[in-house]
Amino acid sequence: MRGRPTLAFAAVLAMAMATVSAGRSAADDFGGVAQGNEVIVTAQNAAAVIADAAAVAPTARTTEYSRDALCGTAEADSSRLNADCTGYADGTPLPVCEAGEPAPPLWRRTRATPADPWTTWTLALGWTCPEAALPALTATDFRRLPIAPSPLTIQPARPQVLVNLPTIVYTDTATQAFTTVLLGYPVQVEATPTSFTWDFGDGTDPLTTTSPGHPYPDDDVAHPYTRPGTYTITLTTTYAGRYRMAGTTTWLPVTGTATTTTTSAPIEAVDAPTRLVAGDCTTHPDPDTC
Numbered sequence: 001m002r003g004r005p006t007l008a009f010a011a012v013l014a015m016a017m018a019t020v021s022a023g024r025s026a027a028d029d030f031g032g033v034a035q036g037n038e039v040i041v042t043a044q045n046a047a048a049v050i051a052d053a054a055a056v057a058p059t060a061r062t063t064e065y066s067r068d069a070l071c072g073t074a075e076a077d078s079s080r081l082n083a084d085c086t087g088y089a090d091g092t093p094l095p096v097c098e099a100g101e102p103a104p105p106l107w108r109r110t111r112a113t114p115a116d117p118w119t120t121w122t123l124a125l126g127w128t129c130p131e132a133a134l135p136a137l138t139a140t141d142f143r144r145l146p147i148a149p150s151p152l153t154i155q156p157a158r159p160q161v162l163v164n165l166p167t168i169v170y171t172d173t174a175t176q177a178f179t180t181v182l183l184g185y186p187v188q189v190e191a192t193p194t195s196f197t198w199d200f201g202d203g204t205d206p207l208t209t210t211s212p213g214h215p216y217p218d219d220d221v222a223h224p225y226t227r228p229g230t231y232t233i234t235l236t237t238t239y240a241g242r243y244r245m246a247g248t249t250t251w252l253p254v255t256g257t258a259t260t261t262t263t264s265a266p267i268e269a270v271d272a273p274t275r276l277v278a279g280d281c282t283t284h285p286d287p288d289t290c
Contacts, residue, residue: 023233043128044135046106047183060114065124066107076107076121098127098248130245135183137243139256145178147191149260150237154267155216162272166222169198170213171235179246186246191239191258198223200270201231204258225269233264 041049050065071085082089095102108124111117140145155168175192196213199206200223213221233252241254 003167022290041106041108041124043103043125043132046125046128046133047135048095050106057133062112063110064118064126066109066121067104068103070107070121071105077123080123081105082124089260092093094127095129095132097131098250099130099245102109102127103133107284123137128187131248131250134185134187134252137182137187137189137241137252137254139254139258141180141182142189142191142241142256143256143258144209145189145191145258146182147176147258147260148261149191150196150235151210152233152262152264153215153218154233154264159265160270161225162270163228163269164222164224164226165272166219167233167267168213168216168220168222169233169235169267170215170218171196171213171219171237176239184241188246189241189243189254190251191241192232193237194240195238196221196255199234199236199239200225201228201233202229206236228267228269228271230266232266235261235262 016208038132053061053063053065071078071081078085080089081087087094105123105127106125106144109118109122111119148169153170161167173193175190178189178191180187180189193212195208195210197206197208198221202225204223207221207223209221211220213219237260239258239260241258242253243254
């Protein structure tokens, strides 16, 4: 599905296109490529390509696109389509779409300069599914979502902790779901925590875990403060993402991650006073006497 636009137009396209493998059909690819003076238009970049061409005044254009019913007309080259223009001449079936019916073929015509006559309309892109045209959700898009910071829970659950005894921390691994719009397409996005970095605020190296931690007695993320002082604990959560067009079942991964930060209220680490207690403060850290 190739045409021969001017080199100037190929240069414009090259800025927005990703490379595709040689020999693959444009109807099956995501992205596109300008190679020499040939260009492949694909479902994913078609909207941007059409917009770039339409932004030029009609009298100055050297490339135009159309989704009109040009098949079978004298000004269109329909040789790649069957006789009644309902499919491909080589018998390639039309795509079966998850999100509605295939979009009609996209046609392109070119001219060397605005003073030259137009070529016949040629097939730039065949029938494509709406989900095939879904643009990539970038890491920047992902990070713009209102991902809620992970909750940070500390045990003992009070403003003071004891020096040299473990301060337990934990959060949760709930996946957050969003619905957004990506270049006009309704998109569902999920953000799932994958790692957790705990900074205990006392100058020790932060601790990164894949575990969200757990409450006592199953705790697995804890830190003993070795000297009295007032500290804050900061939790940085890293999220991986996936997305899909609303109404479809195929998830696509987000390339890149997002992070949130949660900071505790100040906690005071104090020396343990000497006193008699009814239980063991190591195994039962919450009583007021500990």
